[in-house]
Amino acid sequence: MELPRLEPLYQQYKDEGLSIIAIEGKRDRDRARKFIEEKGLTYTFLETGEEEDNFIKEVFKVRAYPTTFLVDDEGRIMFVHVGFSGGDEAKIEREIRMLL
Amino acid sequence: MFRYVILSVLVLSLAACFTADAQENASEQEKLTADIRALSDALGDAADDREAVDLLQDFLVEYPDTRYTAPVLNAVVYYLRDELGDHDGAIAAVKAHIPKIKDKEHLKGAQVVLAGAYNAPRFKADLRRQVEKLNEYGPPAYGDYETLIEAAFGAEDWDLALELCVPAGEKASPEGVKGDYPDAPEETVAERSEARTVYVDICRGWALANTGESDEAVSIFESAGERVDRDYFGLPSNELHVYWGKTLMMKGDEEEALEKLLPAALWAENEDAVEAVREMHAVLEPNGEDFEDYLHRKRLESARPMESFEASDYSGELHDSKDLMGKVTLVSFWFPT
Numbered sequence: 001m002e003l004p005r006l007e008p009l010y011q012q013y014k015d016e017g018l019s020i021i022a023i024e025g026k027r028d029r030d031r032a033r034k035f036i037e038e039k040g041l042t043y044t045f046l047e048t049g050e051e052e053d054n055f056i057k058e059v060f061k062v063r064a065y066p067t068t069f070l071v072d073d074e075g076r077i078m079f080v081h082v083g084f085s086g087g088d089e090a091k092i093e094r095e096i097r098m099l100l
Numbered sequence: 101m102f103r104y105v106i107l108s109v110l111v112l113s114l115a116a117c118f119t120a121d122a123q124e125n126a127s128e129q130e131k132l133t134a135d136i137r138a139l140s141d142a143l144g145d146a147a148d149d150r151e152a153v154d155l156l157q158d159f160l161v162e163y164p165d166t167r168y169t170a171p172v173l174n175a176v177v178y179y180l181r182d183e184l185g186d187h188d189g190a191i192a193a194v195k196a197h198i199p200k201i202k203d204k205e206h207l208k209g210a211q212v213v214l215a216g217a218y219n220a221p222r223f224k225a226d227l228r229r230q231v232e233k234l235n236e237y238g239p240p241a242y243g244d245y246e247t248l249i250e251a252a253f254g255a256e257d258w259d260l261a262l263e264l265c266v267p268a269g270e271k272a273s274p275e276g277v278k279g280d281y282p283d284a285p286e287e288t289v290a291e292r293s294e295a296r297t298v299y300v301d302i303c304r305g306w307a308l309a310n311t312g313e314s315d316e317a318v319s320i321f322e323s324a325g326e327r328v329d330r331d332y333f334g335l336p337s338n339e340l341h342v343y344w345g346k347t348l349m350m351k352g353d354e355e356e357a358l359e360k361l362l363p364a365a366l367w368a369e370n371e372d373a374v375e376a377v378r379e380m381h382a383v384l385e386p387n388g389e390d391f392e393d394y395l396h397r398k399r400l401e402s403a404r405p406m407e408s409f410e411a412s413d414y415s416g417e418l419h420d421s422k423d424l425m426g427k428v429t430l431v432s433f434w435f436p437t
Binding site: 001002003006009013017018019020021022023024025026028029031032033034035036044045046047048055056057059060061062063065066067068069070071072073074075076077078079080081082084085092096098099100 | 149424
């Protein structure tokens with residue numbers, strides 16, 4: 001599961017200007033809140049509309065979960081990564097360091 | 101095939117199975133469903149790929165012959181072959197498991213997984229035999245043909261790939277789609293048929309390119325390029341640009357090849373595209389620019405701005421994406437498991 005693995009990245013780079021936003025795609029609010037609390041995640045969690053009105057998903061044209069985007073300080077999407085498996089956080093960290 | 105697709109295929113096939121009808125008695129079925137969910141979660145949390153293989157193998161020991169057998173074997177192959185580089189081990193694992201399967205449908209699924217695992221030139225003869233053997237189980241489904249064609253590509257058996265594109269094309273026709281989804285509305289049938297047809301065309305193009313017919317291949321790719329579904333970055337959802345770009349490379353048209361391959365390397369993390377671009381970069385930029393720096397520079401040149409949006413957090417506070425300017429932001433789309 002990707003979200004707990006993002007927390008150490010957030011702790012390490014937030015003072016250098018990294019923010020993390022997690023958008024829950026299936027609108028399963030109760031399970032989502034429980035998960036966030038259990039795992040002690042401290043970055044920002046946003047809600048979006050139901051399937052058809054899932055406007056943020058449309059903004060990013062997300063086709064699969066999880067999908068991770070990196071947006072640079074000028075608002076450009078600079079990196080997209082679909083799926084999450086062992087070692088992916090190292091790859092994402094490398095990209096973050098390039099942007100910071 | 102893109103690495104993430106393999107993973108999401110596993111996750112999707114597991115998810116699809118949750119809703120499948122129960123043939124076994126209810127409590128056994130419930131336990132199996134709970135265990136497959138637990139397996140899916142455990143894979144996400146596995147410390148490394150070896151542990152992932154062990155988790156999958158443990159599952160197969162407990163449940164040797166279920167509708168999950170083929171997708172789980174497929175995941176074993178993915179971790180062993182693609183992540184751990186143990187191609188022989190991957191094949192051996194599937195072969196060792198096949199005798200434990202009695203149900204004919206489950207067995208057919210496992211035999212397709214085995215065929216898919218023969219995707220290297222040294223397994224060319226094994227792949228041919230395995231494709232032959234699959235006839236014992238009746239005609240393959242459309243998805244099976246995709247697996248077999250990709251295996252033929254890996255085995256560099258272009259003639260086999262071309263042969264397989266014929267029945268795959270029939271399965272891609274509206275009639276073929278209706279056979280698989282008898283209750284689907286016309287519109288859905290038409291969409292699926294188009295997506296399948298474009299994919300089979302692309303495969304045929306790539307096989308033709310490798311048998312010296314690169315002009316014909318390029319005209320197939322051009323036509324597919326007008327019909328294919330595209331993502332946020334304007335990239336096709338399949339390998340079109342990779343095959344197209346590599347075909348242009350074969351023709352010696354490196355500038356146009358780069359135009360196709362770079363987006364796939366930058367925005368789809370396609371490893372084949374990255375390797376092809378690396379090859380061209382070495383030739384086109386001999387002045388020693390580091391490859392990673394080159395990719396970063398190309399990203400800056402072609403990056404698209406994020407559209408703005410507003411959304412609330414769980415405490416109801418509204419957040420505006422415009423406030424993110426000046427910060428590097430990681431945006432993750434997720435769902436709780």
